[in-house]
Amino acid sequence: MHPRRPDGFDGLGYRGGARDDQGFGVAFPARSFSSGSDLGHWVTTPPDIPGSRNLHWEQLSRFAGFGIGLASLFTENVLAHPCIVLRRQCQVNYHARNYHLTPFTVINIMYSFNKTQGPRALWKGMGSTFIVQGVTLGAEGIISEFTPLPREISHKWNPKQIGEHLLLKALTYIVAMPFYSASLIETVQSEIIRDNAGILECVKEGIGRVIGLGVPHSKRLLPLLSLVFPTVLHGVLHYIISSIIQKFVLLILKRKTYNSHLAESSSPVQSMLDAYFPELIANFAASLCSDVILFPLETVLHRLHIQGTRTIIDNTDLGYEVLPINTQYEGMRDCINTIKQEEGMLGFYKGFGAVIVQYILHAAVLQITKVIYSTLLQNSI
Numbered sequence: 001m002h003p004r005r006p007d008g009f010d011g012l013g014y015r016g017g018a019r020d021d022q023g024f025g026v027a028f029p030a031r032s033f034s035s036g037s038d039l040g041h042w043v044t045t046p047p048d049i050p051g052s053r054n055l056h057w058e059q060l061s062r063f064a065g066f067g068i069g070l071a072s073l074f075t076e077n078v079l080a081h082p083c084i085v086l087r088r089q090c091q092v093n094y095h096a097r098n099y100h101l102t103p104f105t106v107i108n109i110m111y112s113f114n115k116t117q118g119p120r121a122l123w124k125g126m127g128s129t130f131i132v133q134g135v136t137l138g139a140e141g142i143i144s145e146f147t148p149l150p151r152e153i154s155h156k157w158n159p160k161q162i163g164e165h166l167l168l169k170a171l172t173y174i175v176a177m178p179f180y181s182a183s184l185i186e187t188v189q190s191e192i193i194r195d196n197a198g199i200l201e202c203v204k205e206g207i208g209r210v211i212g213l214g215v216p217h218s219k220r221l222l223p224l225l226s227l228v229f230p231t232v233l234h235g236v237l238h239y240i241i242s243s244i245i246q247k248f249v250l251l252i253l254k255r256k257t258y259n260s261h262l263a264e265s266s267s268p269v270q271s272m273l274d275a276y277f278p279e280l281i282a283n284f285a286a287s288l289c290s291d292v293i294l295f296p297l298e299t300v301l302h303r304l305h306i307q308g309t310r311t312i313i314d315n316t317d318l319g320y321e322v323l324p325i326n327t328q329y330e331g332m333r334d335c336i337n338t339i340k341q342e343e344g345m346l347g348f349y350k351g352f353g354a355v356i357v358q359y360i361l362h363a364a365v366l367q368i369t370k371v372i373y374s375t376l377l378q379n380s381i
Contacts, residue, residue: 219308249285
């Protein structure tokens with residue numbers, strides 16, 4: 001005789017109750033669950049099943065977060081790369097009479113480069129920028145693994161912990177410095193005379209810069225020790241400024257989101273977007289502020305890194321022809337004084353219009369992505 005499952009059984013716990021079993025014509029004894037402990041032991045909430053509303057919204061939330069983050073990364077590293085190329089070329093071009101301080105001249109010169117050299121002229125060196133990012137992340141992880149230097153700062157931070165964390169960042173920038181130099185050369189070298197180098201050429205040139213081998217350089221090449229201070233200074237300041245701005249903006253946005261939830265004025269779609277967009281907006285504001293504030297220091301840093309490498313860049317005044325880099329700076333202080341005397345204070349901001357174009361493009365992509373996902377989520381309700 002096979003036992004029958006009573007109707008009071010939900011698959012997880014027996015709920016009890018008296019009833020007549022239709023198959024046997026006998027009554028099961030009634031069992032009373034009057035106490036809360038008994039109910040808590042026997043009665044459970046059925047889990048969400050596939051296709052339920054909760055699971056559907058969870059999948060949409062994950063898809064939205066992945067798509068929004070992917071759009072932001074694509075904009076930062078791929079779509080904005082032509083702006084980075086032109087910005088660096090203008091920064092190292094001490095010959096230039098047109099400083100390209102506005103986005104209008106920047107767009108015009110980018111069109112000229114694309115017309116004379118093709119699209120590759122605007123996306124050159126993109127692979128090397130990913131390599132530098134990978135080297136930076138890898139070096140930071142390895143150093144933090146074999147040293148007591150913290151990779152993250154806890155909520156209960158102290159000055160010692162912050163100092164050790166910044167020391168980790170400084171050591172990471174030192175390790176990545178020769179590869180950054182090689183990547184800089186790839187992004188500013190004119191496509192007219194540039195060889196079809198492999199994607200690992202940046203690694204080869206970086207190692208060669210450390211051991212003194214590889215492509216011959218001129219006597220004006222500054223030793224890596226002379227580049228340590230400006231490189232670390234720029235990297236650490238950029239990290240500090242961006243971290244402060246990011247925390248500040250994120251705090252404001254989360255407080256605004258919290259107030260809107262208290263007022264019960266936010267829709268499910270808005271709640272889902274609020275889970276992802278505040279962090280992206282905070283990262284956008286942090287990167288923008290740090291790039292704008294440190295642009296003059298970045299100009300000096302790039303000129304020091306490029307000096308003596310026999311690099312040929314595009315003429316950013318005409319949009320065609322090429323120019324050699326023949327600077328003779330003795331160091332960071334001499335570079336600052338020379339730019340101030342020969343090019344004026346605006347000389348530190350050559351190519352600043354490319355930064356404006358870059359972040360306008362980034363803001364537009366974020367806004368378009370938000371509108372698209374808002375529409376998709378709204379239609380799925």
